[in-house]
Amino acid sequence: MDLVRDLPLDQLLLGDCVTLMRMLPPASVHCVFADPPYNLQLRGELRRPDDSLVDGVDEDWDRFADFPAYDAFTREWLGECRRLLRKDGTLWVIGAYHNIFRIGAILQDMGFWVLNDVIWRKSNPMPNFRGRRFTNAHETLIWAARQRDSRHRFNYQAMKALNDEIQMRSDWFLPLCTGPERLRNQHGLKLHPTQKPEALLHRVLLASTAPGEIVLDPFAGTGTTAVVAKRLHRHFIGIERHPAYVEAAWGRIRATERASEGAVATMPTRRDVPRVPFGSLVERGLVPPGTQLFDRQRRVSAVVAADGSIAAGAVRGSIHQVGAAVQNAPSCNGWTFWHIEQDGTLVPIDRLRGEPAA
Numbered sequence: 001m002d003l004v005r006d007l008p009l010d011q012l013l014l015g016d017c018v019t020l021m022r023m024l025p026p027a028s029v030h031c032v033f034a035d036p037p038y039n040l041q042l043r044g045e046l047r048r049p050d051d052s053l054v055d056g057v058d059e060d061w062d063r064f065a066d067f068p069a070y071d072a073f074t075r076e077w078l079g080e081c082r083r084l085l086r087k088d089g090t091l092w093v094i095g096a097y098h099n100i101f102r103i104g105a106i107l108q109d110m111g112f113w114v115l116n117d118v119i120w121r122k123s124n125p126m127p128n129f130r131g132r133r134f135t136n137a138h139e140t141l142i143w144a145a146r147q148r149d150s151r152h153r154f155n156y157q158a159m160k161a162l163n164d165e166i167q168m169r170s171d172w173f174l175p176l177c178t179g180p181e182r183l184r185n186q187h188g189l190k191l192h193p194t195q196k197p198e199a200l201l202h203r204v205l206l207a208s209t210a211p212g213e214i215v216l217d218p219f220a221g222t223g224t225t226a227v228v229a230k231r232l233h234r235h236f237i238g239i240e241r242h243p244a245y246v247e248a249a250w251g252r253i254r255a256t257e258r259a260s261e262g263a264v265a266t267m268p269t270r271r272d273v274p275r276v277p278f279g280s281l282v283e284r285g286l287v288p289p290g291t292q293l294f295d296r297q298r299r300v301s302a303v304v305a306a307d308g309s310i311a312a313g314a315v316r317g318s319i320h321q322v323g324a325a326v327q328n329a330p331s332c333n334g335w336t337f338w339h340i341e342q343d344g345t346l347v348p349i350d351r352l353r354g355e356p357a358a
């Protein structure tokens with residue numbers, strides 16, 4: 001099989017995702033968002049009282065003979081995603097109780113490192129027609145790093161800003177895709193049974209990618225990932241094996257405007273900050289010897305020495321060691337614990353890492 005040398009950026013590829021992913025070069029994408037078949041077949045609770053299936057879930061793409069067949073397919077596509085991800089890349093998989101636990105176990109067995117499971121709580125879920133179990137009102141997203149020692153991207157500040165300056169939690173309350181966003185065929189029926197809301201992808205891509213990075217969606221469906229990627233200035237590669245979905249997705253992508261350049265710039269994350277020892281801030285005059293450092297509440301202070309160590313009373317050592325000692329804690333991130341006074345306000349020394357010399 002030929003290996004594609006230039007990545008098919010901002011393209012939708014028509015065909016089987018495993019076959020097509022095998023043609024792409026390794027370690028080439030920053031993020032994968034996968035919304036795989038749910039393996040919903042023959043589930044009675046998904047039938048309406050007249051025995052029709054809700055939401056057209058009897059699509060061909062959702063049929064697997066049994067759990068082993070589904071697991072074998074899962075191993076194939078997850079294995080290819082893992083090969084294509086860069087070392088610091090992350091994978092998102094969305095699913096429901098039918099499949100997400102199987103997928104979670106398989107991806108852990110492969111060496112992916114789970115960072116979060118996010119609950120997408122639906123504000124307008126489908127009712128349970130038979131009344132024999134709870135209304136299923138959520139889906140689960142697994143967010144995983146390629147491997148345990150990945151330095152994955154998390155745009156913490158962007159997530160906080162999106163949530164009115166409160167840390168973003170792992171339970172997301174968002175509506176299903178409805179209204180004008182929902183694609184419909186000429187009879188007014190839903191074009192795709194599981195079109196995801198753009199708001200969900202907005203949060204996913206804003207949290208875990210930067211402008212210019214590459215997002216792969218191996219089960220592109222109606223192109224929701226591609227649409228949001230384009231809007232947010234990320235590159236996409238989508239794969240979908242149903243021609244009608246690819247056609248609909250292209251229409252959507254073409255109709256999508258990119259946001260203005262300035263609107264998608266995200267605040268730098270800790271990962272973007274150069275890794276420097278504290279001593280280099282002292283050498284560069286950003287924190288001169290003799291400077292006093294404080295914790296956020298000014299309960300403790302320490303004095304900076306010329307060699308980059310700090311002293312709080314009789315305790316001397318690195319910013320991390322002294323930070324841990326004064327709190328009686330096993331460890332401490334001195335970069336965020338210690339603050340310097342600038343114009344009457346306390347600023348974490350972390351902020352000085354990206355600054356030019358004094």
Ligand SMILES: C[S@@+](CC[C@H](N)C(=O)[O-])C[C@H]1O[C@@H](n2cnc3c(N)ncnc32)[C@H](O)[C@@H]1O
Pocket residue numbers: 015016017018035036037038061192194195196197218219220221222223224225239240241242245
């Ligand atoms: C759950 S849907 C994804 C929906 C999509 N996230 C959206 O917002 O429209 C799964 C999609 O995967 C496609 N699919 C299933 N098996 C596939 C395969 N082996 N290769 C490529 N696409 C596949 C199906 O046609 C279906 O559109």
